Every structure is written in C-alpha cells, then in structure tokens.
Amino acid sequence: MRHLRNLLVGLLLATGLVTHSHAEDGYDLWLRSRPLAGTALSHLETRLATIETADPQGLAVAELSRGLTGLLGRSPALEKGGAVLLGLADDPAIRALKLDLTGLGPDGYIIRTFGPRTIVAAEGRNGLLYGAFHLLRLARTGSLPATLDVREVPKIDRRILNHWDDLDRHVERGYSGQSIWDWHKLPDWKDPRYTDYARANASIGINGTVLNNVNANATILTAPYLEKVAALADVFRPYGIKVYLTARFSAPKEIGGLPTADPLDKDVIRWWQAKVDEIYTRIPDFGGFLIKANSEGQPGPQDYGRTHADGANMLADAMAPHGGIVMWRAFVYSHEVPDDRAKQAYDEFVPLDGKFRDNVLVQVKNGAIDFQPREPFHPLFGAMPKTKLMMEFQITKEYLGFATHLAYLAPMWKEVLDADTYRPKQGSTVAKVVDGSLDGHKLSAMAGVANIGTDRNWAGSQFDQANWYAYGRLAWNHDLTSEAIAREWIAATFSPDPAILDPILSMMMPSHQAVVDYMTPLGLHHLMGRGHHYGPGPWVEGGPRSDWTSVYYHRATKDGIGFDRTATGSDAISQYAKPLADRFNKVETTPEEFLLWFHHVRWDRKMPSGRTLWAELLHHYGRGIATVDGMITRWDGLKGRIDDARHAEVAAFLAIQRKEAQWWRDASVAYWQSINGLPLPKGEAPPPHDAAYYKALSFPFAPGDGK
Template sequence: MRYRSLLLLALCLLGTGKPTQAEDGYELWLRYVRIADEPLRQAYRNQLRAVHLEATSPTLEIVRDELKRGLEGLLGEAVTWTTRTDLTGLLLVGTPASCPTIAALGLERELTSLGPEGFLIRTLKLEGRPATVIAAQTDIGVLYGTFHLLRLLQTHRPIEALEVQEAPRLRLRVLNHWDNLDRTVERGYAGFSLWDWFKLPDYADPRYRDYARANASLGINGTVLTNVNADARVLLPEFLQKVAALAQVFRPYGIRVYLTARFSAPIEIGGLKTADPLDPDVQAWWQQKVAEIYRYIPDFGGFLVKANSEGQPGPQDYGRTHADGANMLADALAPYGGVVMWRAFVYAPSAEDRIKQAYDEFVPLDGRFRSNVLVQVKNGPLDFQPREPFHPLFGATPQTPLMMEFQITKEYLGFSTHLAYLGTMWEEVLQADTYARGEGSTVARIIDGSLFGHKLTGMAGVANIGTDRNWCGSIFDQANWYAFGRLAWNPYLRAAEIAEEWIRMTFTNEARFVEPVKEMMLESREAVVNYMTPLGLAHLMGPGHHYGPAPWFDKAPRPDWNNVYYHRADTLGIGFDRTATGSNAVAQYFSPLSEIFGSLERCPEKYLLWFHRVPWDYPMRSGRTLWEELVDHYYRGVETVRRWQRVWAALSAFVDAERFEQIATYLRIQEKEAVWWRDACVLYFQKFSRQPIPPGYEAPQHSLEEAMRRQEMLQRFPMPGH
C-alpha cells in the first residue's frame, strides 16, 4: 500500500508539470531554464529561428551541442538546423575556414585584430534578410562567442542590434588546483579532488567534461592540476599518461594543462645528487623530462613553481636566485612554447616584517628572467587575508611580467559556509592605483601588460572546486569561480555587473530577487572583514586550519606564525608599525602612497592598523575612539549577517526548496560564527584597552574563556582542507 501511494504521488507531480527533484547546484550558471517572459522569449525566437553551423572540428561539435542545449532550454522549442543561408532569423556560426558564407562577409581583418581567442557577434543583413553572426578567427573563439550569446539570453539582454567585439585582456587565465595525488585538497572545502588518478587514464569521469565546459563558458584556458606544495611523482610516466587523458578531454574546450614542478625532482625521481639549477646534469635532466612530457601532451602549458617558501626546496638551497631557478625551467620549456609561473610567495623567519620579503627578493632580479617566465604575485603582501593593501611588487618590476594570484577558495573567509562574494575584493585590488608611472597606473594595467608593454600576461585563481555535487561547497561560492573567470577575461569589469549576471543565470531574472541578493553579495566581503579583521587587522584566525578566531595565539615555533605578531596589542595600543619609525614597509610603495600610508592622519582607516600602531583612545573620523570604532565594526558585521537572514527568508518563492534551505542554513551558521568572532576578538582586545563595550551594544553571548575553548577543541580534530 505504501509503494502504491508513492507511485500515485509521483504521477500527480508529473501531471502538474512540477519538478520531482529540486536543483542541487550541479548546473552552475549554465542551467538554460525556459524563459518565462513570453514576449521576450518570442522576440528571441524570431531572431534565432534557425542555425547554420558546419561542425568541422571537435570544438565546433561542442559549439553545436551547446547551442542546441542552450537554445532549446531557453526558448522551449527544438532548434532548426539548416544548410541554407537565405532564411529570416538565421544564426550563422563559425570561422572563415569552416563556413564559406562567413568567409564571404569580409571579416578576416577584423577577426585577426581580435586575436586567436576573440570573437564578434553582429546583427546584419544576409541576402537582404536579418541575421545574427557569431564569428571568430579560431574554433575556440567561436565557442567563447557562443557562450557570450547564450549569456545575453540567460540574462534577458536585448539582441536585436548586436555589435559585440570581445577578446581576452589576459593571455593566461588559469585555475590553480591545490590537489594532492591522494585526492585530498589543501585549502579545499568542497570534497575531494576531481582527479581520480586511480581510474585514469582508462576511465575519464564525465564530470571532467562538465568542468571543462564550465571553464570555457568563462574563457578560462588553463588548469594546474596539482598542489603548489608539489609531489615529484606526477612527473613520472605512470602519471603523465593520466595527465594526458585529462588534457585530451580539456583540449576541445581550449584548456591547457599545467603541472607544479617540485624543484628537487632531479634528486627524488631522477637519481641525481643535486638540484642546483646551474649544474649541467640538472639542466639536462629537466630538458629530457620536459621533452618526455610533450611526447605525452603536445600542448602542455608549462610549470607552476613554489620554491624556497614554507619549507619547499628551491634554488636558494644552492646559493642561487629565483631567476636562476626559473630560467633553468624556462629554457627547457621554450622550444615547445611552454611557460614558467614562478610564485613570489616567499618568506622566512623574520623578526622584522614578513610582508617585505617578496619585494626585497624579487625587485633586484627585475630584467633577469627569461621571456617565458611570469612571476606570480598574490593580491596582497601577506597571505589572502580578508583585506590587505595591494602587493607592492605590482609596478616595482617593469621589466618582468607579473601574474596576479587570487584565492577563490576561502581559506581565511569562513571556508564554504560563509557568504563572501570576492568580486568586490578583487575589483578593489585591480583598480588600485600603484602610481608606478604616475596616476592611473592601476594593478589591472600592470597585469594586462599595457603599462609596461608586456605580451605575456595572466591571472591565476586558487580553485574552490571539488567533488561536492554543487562543485564549490555552497551555491554562493560558485559566484567566486564565476567572478574569477570573468575578471581573468577582462580585469576592468565591475563586481556588481558580474554579480548580477551570476544571479540571473543561477537563480532568476526577477528583479524582486536580483536586487536584494546582489546587495547581499556586494556587501558580504565587507561584512566578513568587519566581524573578522576590521581596520587593517590581519591573521587572527585559528592556527593551521585558519578557521575561527584566535587573536591570542602565541605558541608557534617562530614569531611570524603567531597571531600576536600581527596585531601587537598591549595596554598602550594596537597595530603593526610599518612606517619609517617601524619596519618601513611603506617605503615599498610609490609616492604619494608611501606618504599617505605612512601618515596616521591620511592613511585610509581600512588599512590603519596594517600600517600603524595606534593608541586605544585615538580619535577616528567618525568621532569615536579607536576602541569604540573597533567594537562597532565587529558588531556591525554580525548585524549585517542577521539582516541577510531576514532578506533571504522573504525570497523563498523565487528559489527551489533545496537550494533555498541550504543557503538559509549556511546563513544561520554564518551568524553563529560571526558572533563567535565578535565576542572572541572584542573580549580579547578589551583586556588591553581596559575600556567597556560602549552603551547600545548587546552583551557578548560567550565569555572569552568559552571562545578560546571552542578554538582549542577545533585544534584537536582534523579540519577540511588542512
């Protein structure tokens, strides 16, 4: 009887046309849900009545499949595929080489100017009838143009008079997967690694194709498969054949594979006694290894290297420089067109100021790197904190191309359960003016090559992708993957524009949903800064796993691994003096920033305690004292998250139940942990300020001892990503 009732219920649901299963986030921003606005849907249908495409390559076959999937899903009707070009409402797709009709349009010069990955989408008259053309110099360009047109439809944009010309501003647009060969993921909060090395190369999970498709929709064209804390075994033939199987899946989507190179690999798997980059035997070993890699993977992209940082081996072990190490690998890769991405994240035990080391080591090497080397620089000089000033290396090495490194996975921003849209953080960095060549020398102009004339350019993002069904651990974390891809294509895009695109594609175009959710996203990173590290504070997280508050931590074996190293609170004040009277880190910035950051009165308050040690009773611009302002920021962060819960609760009509409830649950977790952060930090710093919490603020929910015990418990158990 029970089974009969269930069957009747299922039939009833089918009869009503309602979905029998809620969405789980797997489709990301590529859902292609039927457009409910009937006039708009019909207008699109009139302009896209038939498609002419000659699928002459694997990539163009993907274009055909994507158009079929997208147009049929969005328009709710089967696509008409035609060999004719004299139809009204025709969509003409291809390259001059694949389609004679496109070749006859005389677009070669225009397409050539857009480069191998650029495309145009144009409304024009074809044999006297209106038509829409997606054209590019290469098949990959056509694929990117196809996703662009579908994005316009998904976000309900007008398409009746299109004049789109797009080309990527950056050459390398790469995800860095910190994935280990045992499928664990360092700083990963969305399950295990996608790469099932045990089953490769014989079985390629269909999810690899879906991963490539999602990246291609954003223009991401590279993936580093392995952790920067590298394992030399990935360079063995047993693994290279597995890497080759992945490369075969990714290739039609325009994605090259890269690997991390462990600098000591000649010793560990090569049988040599040294890894000295100037040793002829070491150089020969790398040349032979690179030749072997290209036999397996003819379009191999190159190496990402972490060296002489956090215990990783590197050229300095032999008295050599970063340039010596990078150039050895670059010389081996150069005959094949490969590149080296050499990370500038270096630091050693220092009693002075950890954040200065990268600048001090790399600026003297400017101009000494090979032409196929990029120095990959984190957005800030410390380590992916909720807020840092931009890295002073940007602009300081005019003869060396710098590649931006963002962290998509939220190592320091609440893992996957806290809403923190990072598009606003990245925009803040990209639009920051370095003054390297006077006003207007933005970070974006440095990494896109326009300021110093570099052709080799790039942006890397530490991926937040894993085996969780929704890919990223939470629905809102998908927005950070999306935002990275869009900014890697064009670092001048605005975070608000990107957020709105993602909301419309992931949820709905209904303005009553789009506007409040966009507001939540745009203020989310600032809320996290407020309840974690306001006013320029940094590195207050739990040691090791970097989760939850621990501003009191001082038990590490070296000073710069202690949280107290960064805030230096005592009864006189708080903050790190990086002015001329302290570490003088301000001198690493160009004028007038060095003077602005170095002035207590002129320094932006968001960086105040990053650059200055400030008395607790210092008057802030709000009229409050520093202590009162600090308290206000911590409480403001909590109240923002509480407000989001009320906003989200009113939006259930626009979201399927499964995704709605997951987000609601995560917002409850975020509020709970924001309160934990607030109480722990306010009560800890109160020990030094010796001042009461000002009137009007609720009493802390935890004692300092309770907050510390909770962090102590976390240290006893393994945390995801650690």
C-alpha cells in the first residue's frame, strides 16, 4: 500500500495536480495557491470551476488551471459552456460575443462578465496569458467582484529586468545567492527554475530580460554562449519574454580580432552586422542590446573621439532589419572629475537630443547620482523631448540595506514617476516622458535591476519579493498606487485576511522613509562604505576619484553641511525647468527631503519644525529607528498567523535591521560631532563609541561587490 501511495503522489506531482509538497519558504512567490474554504470556496466554485477554451493545450489555460487547482483543491473541468471562457479574437466562441478587442495590441486583454460567465479575451497569446494571470490575481487576493469589466493595455512596451550577472555566476550587487543562469550546464540542462522564473515574470507583465551584467564580458557574444542564450530564449518564449544581452563595446577587438572598435570604421560596422545576423539566426525574437559605454572604465565610442549617438546608431543600424532595439545607458563618468557628478549625464547627452536612431532608447537612472535611498528625479527626463528615454530603477537594494532591511520601494519609484518636469509645461510628469505619451514616441521601455538569485525565496528575503512584484506592476501601469500594489502582494503572498494584511501593510508603507531617515536624511547621499556600500561611511575620502567618496557629497564643515547645487554653487539646478530651478535655488522653497542635496546649510539653521538643522538630523535618525521598532512589534503580533519558517526569517531580518539602523545613527552622529563639535540635543543618547572606532570597522567580504 505504501508503494502504491508513493506512486500515486509521484504521478500527481508529475501532472501538476499536487504542487506544494515543500514547507513554506517563499519559493512560490505571489503565485502561491492554497485551498480555500467556506464562502470563499463556494464563491470560486460558482464563478471559476469550469473552463471553456478552443486551445486546451495553450499556456493561458494551463496557468489558469494550475492556479485554480491550488485554490479549489481540485482541477477545474474543461468543458463547453464553462463558467470561464478563455479565447483569442478569432476563436468562434469569442467572435460570437462581438466584443470590441481593437486596440489591445499583443499584450492587452479584457475580462468581462456575461451573465453567469467570465470572459477572458485578447488579440494575442501573450495578452491571453496576462489576462489569465489577472483573473488568478483577483481570485488569490480575495478581490473577485460580482461583475467584471476589465480592459488592460500596458502603458510601457518593453518591461525589462536587467540582471547584473557575470558568466562565473557572481552577481554584482546581488544579495540572494548566485546567478540563476547555470552557464556551464546550458544549453543541455534547462533548470526547471527557469520556467518558474518565466511564470513569475509573466504574472506581473514583465516581457524581457537582459541576461548579463552591464559590465559586460564579450564572451557572451561567442557562438557557444549564444547557443546557451538561445536555450534560455526557448524556455522564456511561451511566456512572452524576450532575451536581451549586454554587449561589450570593444567586442570587435576582444573576440573579433579587429585592431579597433571605432563605430565609424567600416570593418567594425561589418563585424557588428554579421554578429547581429548570427544572433537572430539562433534567436529570431531576440530583443536587442543594452550598452554601458565610457562609464566606470567600460570601453565606448569616446575612446575614438566619437559620441554616444555614433556608437548607439551603429548598433541600431545593425539591429533595425531584425526589429531589435539598443538601450544605451546614460550613467556616465568623464575621465576628469567634474565639479558636480550630478551634472555629467545632462552635459553629455542633451547636445545629442534628436540624433539617435528610432530604435535607440537612452536608459536613464531615476536620479543623477546612483540609486541613492532618495534622489530628485534625473534632470534628463525634462531635457530630451526628441529622444526616447527609458527609466532604470534598481530593484536590488545596493544602497538600501541589502536583503536584510525591509524597504518597500514602490513609494520611492512612484515619487519619481509622478514628479513634474515642467517641460514643456506643468503636468509633464516623468511617467509621461517614459511611456512616450508626452512627446509622441511610440516605443517605450522601463528597466529594473533584478534582485533575483539562487536563494529558495528568490530575492534574499521574503519582503524583497515585493519589490520585484511592484516593479512589474508599475512597468505595466504606472498609475497604480504603491499601497494598492502592496495590498495585492500581501494578499497573494501571505493572506487577504485583514488581520494579517493590515499589519503588514502598516510595516511596508513607511519602510522606505525609515531607511532614508536612519541612513541619509534631509537630502544627504552617498554616505555608504567604500566599494561594497555596506554600512555607514560618511568619512570615506581619498582614492582615485573624489566623486567616489562620501566627503565629496556631504561637504560637512564646522559651520554646515550639504552640497551647494544652486546658481552660486555647481548650478546643477539650471538643468531643471525654470519653475523647479527657482524652487530649488532657495533654502526656503526647497522640499525638506532634498535640502542638503541642493544646499550647504548651517548646523544652527532653524527648520520648519522649530528645531535646528543639527537637531533635525538627530530627529530623523531616531524616527527611522522608531519605525523599525514598530515594524518588529507588528510582526511579532502575527506569530501563529504566518507560517513558522517565514515568520522566523522575517523576525531575524528585522532584528538585523534594528541593530544596523542604530549603527547608522550612532556612527553618523559620532562623525558629524567630530566635524561640528556640537553637543547633542537634550534627550539624545551619545554614540557608544567615537568616530575613530566606527571608521576602523572593516567588511572586506560584504556581499554583492563588483570585482
């Protein structure tokens, strides 16, 4: 009997009818489907227990069936006249309904109630898959309304993850294990995790992935590795996901045997054309190239006296016959240290506005420095109307506490997307620039630097999954609120029960501000440890470049602190439209969260709160720590309501966050006191050590560093 029972379980696992044999560990992400009970089960039995489709072998119906099996505790029946009708525009049953499916494009879909039936329809297979995942999201989160009338078309065309993964499986700025791409075993072994990766991305609308690091290795473009890339493309294709590669600009020299990589050299042009043709022979739907050039030592067109446009256009011309694109990063460093690094991308790229090919997108980080805990939006978003600009967000938390600090990033991303550039007029938000609607660009894209690795929970911690989820949802629809996205994620990942959802929501929503408070309050930035960016390092100075140091940015003296970017300082404010430049030029009108970003301010200046700047800094440090304390209390209150394994992991990470938040406060205060010599405000505890102690701490093996 035991043998027969084991055989039966094995058959059920093989057919997907039993999908959760392991303990809760986060592997299922937001696709977690647990059996419902009571009225919730009865509601679902009535609404979604049977499916009609003209394509019973299709991926959309397979995913819908898989998800509903977990929720219903049994497989939904496939039958004519089913409660759910799933089909494409040319399916007879869909045509008979005379639905208006025009304008949905390849990714759009509708979900509509027709009497007792729920209709999911789309023009293309990708749209149908997205529609199936949307319906499952409603079912999983307990938010399936009595009547459905949904019409969804993504606001961004290319919704892409950027993996900073090296070919040796090291992940730069990765905090969740090795790279999931096992290049050594590819193409012959396709890890089942690759399919689960594709499922997770498709469920939130992501439709592209850059497989390798922006600090590229030209080997990825050789024939053996292109065969491996093609194997991954085969896995991802059914889920509507295209593969992209970061190409090293000097590849014609490094693997092509040419003496130059000059983008205007005829032999170089021919080499790239042949290489692109080779790629498309292997991967007909290849998405295109991402390029990091003339930045942080990477080769580029400026090595030959050419411009970024010269380099991008050469590659774009090779891509154009195949429908591929070039994403050219605007994160650049000059060989000479500028007076203000925040100005450099604007200075290099604005003169090139309108000079890029139609299939080139300039990829711009959300802020002008480097994924800081908070930055004002990058001035390029208000300065290049003739150029397609795509957003680059960082999902992995390089400057936000790595994997152990709970920091929900959707509020930060929304702050940037909703920011008004005032160019050409008020209401010209960054989101409208990125989606192309402001300037009439038809091609649009958004990139997120992935936080994914080989850890069982994918992202290094349970709550870092929320940032992957939120990125996908905002790339699909930037009008969603960060709270709405958090509610979806909590309900699907933990439970829709308000007794669970509400406390977790109250942890997530203030969490980003908490990290800003205890790390870089009031517009301070780039204060982390050198190289690995772990822990506080406001004292960092020296080295090959001053703009790689902390003192370059905070400019603290006995009298004051902050970087003067006003008209009498570096004049970085002039890169913004006049209404913003005028606002940022005055201390009184600069938003408090960006005060020390734009101004050097006296320690004794009175703030709107009535406190001095020095006391206000201390207040923010304390507020950040208090927020973490509140998160710990709320999570402790959920013990017994959350499965033991995930509850214990989060509790341990919150304890780490609390300890490190205190470290940030104490080390920063000790250092500032060593500069300003000021006493602590009444009620503020002194740091347990002096600045020299904190400065002497060393972390040579902190994870995620570059090599």
